Amino acid sequence: MSSSAMEDEAPDVVCQLEHVQGLVDALGAVRWKRHQDAVVELSEHGIILIVEESGCLQAKVYLKRELFARYDYSAHGRRRFGVSLGLLVDCLNAFSVPGQSSLIEIQYPGPDMQVLLKKVDSLDVSIYAEIRTRIPDTMPWDYNFEPAGTNPLTFTVRSAALKEAIEDLEWPGSSIQIILQPVPPSVTLKGEGHGDLQIDLMYYANTELLGAFQCDHRVSYKYKYKFLRATTTNMPSSVTKENRGSKLTIGRGGLLKVQHLVTIGKLPSSHAHVDSVGYQQPGRIAHIEFFVKPEEIEDSE
Incomplete structure (x- = not known):
């Protein structure tokens, strides 16, 4: 040959x-x-x-x-x-x-x-x-995530707390409203059903729970519960044990991006990577991103 x-x-x-x-x-x-x-x-x-x-x-x-x-x-x-x-x-x-x-x-x-x-x-x-593999029926849709305005609307929350909050807000067939506001700097998660349940995350009250908060104007969007729950429902236990944070960003039109980091494994000495400044990376990290479209625009000021 x-x-x-x-x-x-x-x-x-x-x-x-x-x-x-x-x-x-x-x-x-x-x-x-x-x-x-x-x-x-x-x-x-x-x-x-x-x-x-x-x-x-x-x-x-x-x-x-x-x-x-x-x-x-x-x-x-x-x-x-x-x-x-x-x-x-x-x-x-x-x-x-x-x-x-x-x-x-x-x-x-x-x-x-x-x-x-x-x-x-x-x-x-x-x-x-x-x-066995197959030819995809359709091409994955390009969500084309763009910032909402000149300044990003974003925050980081402990992954375990995010998962628990979403599970607590479950109402069958309902939506979850996410509200960001600069004064006081906070994130509100609100579920509605036969009643309503609201979880407030205050930035200055607990910076270890809620961090990297950036918001210069009030925004509010609703997301279908089953889609929002999918972003955390199978979160690996390693993420919560390592006390990692998940990053949430609201883009143009209310498109929500949820990002997690999952450790694949520690680097053995034979394959350890040392970066340009001499620091050895402690492990291999997989990046996971979810994109959730809003159900409707509640208000935006």
Whole structure:
């Protein structure tokens, strides 16, 4: 076989990842229903997994190439395929051993355009899986998030507190109103049903709970409860244990962006990355973003 023919058959991406449980946690965070399709985008910069529903909710998991112990990308441009999110998470979970680090190799495409998974850190145990892919029915919608005005409307809240607040505000079929106001600087979450329940987060009262608050005018938007709940319902326990914060930003037209950080795993000494100023990064972080469209504009002053 000629070298050119061998190159044509080379996979688009071959990557190796340690701490499979961290990847399971990150992908599971955007799994808000049992049967869910995802679009996977591959590039030289890493992997992005996208899920969306009803044109009102979209989530993205960013797996930058620095997360991987090995990342070889040989395709030109960006490659895209569809896959069952539940099947992908369940297959990855089979490679995860509680309390242990597992090294797996991910390859795409296989001979029949599959995703190939293989355990590569053990001579005693061999685990191999193939996941069928498909051509996506539609292209993921571009939410084109833009700031609402010259100054961003944003705040950071402890992830555990955000999850608890949203769960407390549950009213079947209802909406949650989010109000930001500069005087006094605060965030209000309000649910309505047979009554109403309101949670006030005051910026100066507890800066450890609510931080990075930026708001120069009062805004108020309503979001469908089931979509807002999806942003935290499967938040990994590692996020709450590490006492991480989630960042919420309201963009033009009331589009809400919710951002979480999930630790994939600590860097071993053999792969530790040292940045330009000499600080060693403590771990690998996956970035997760949710975009939620508002149900209606309550008021904006």
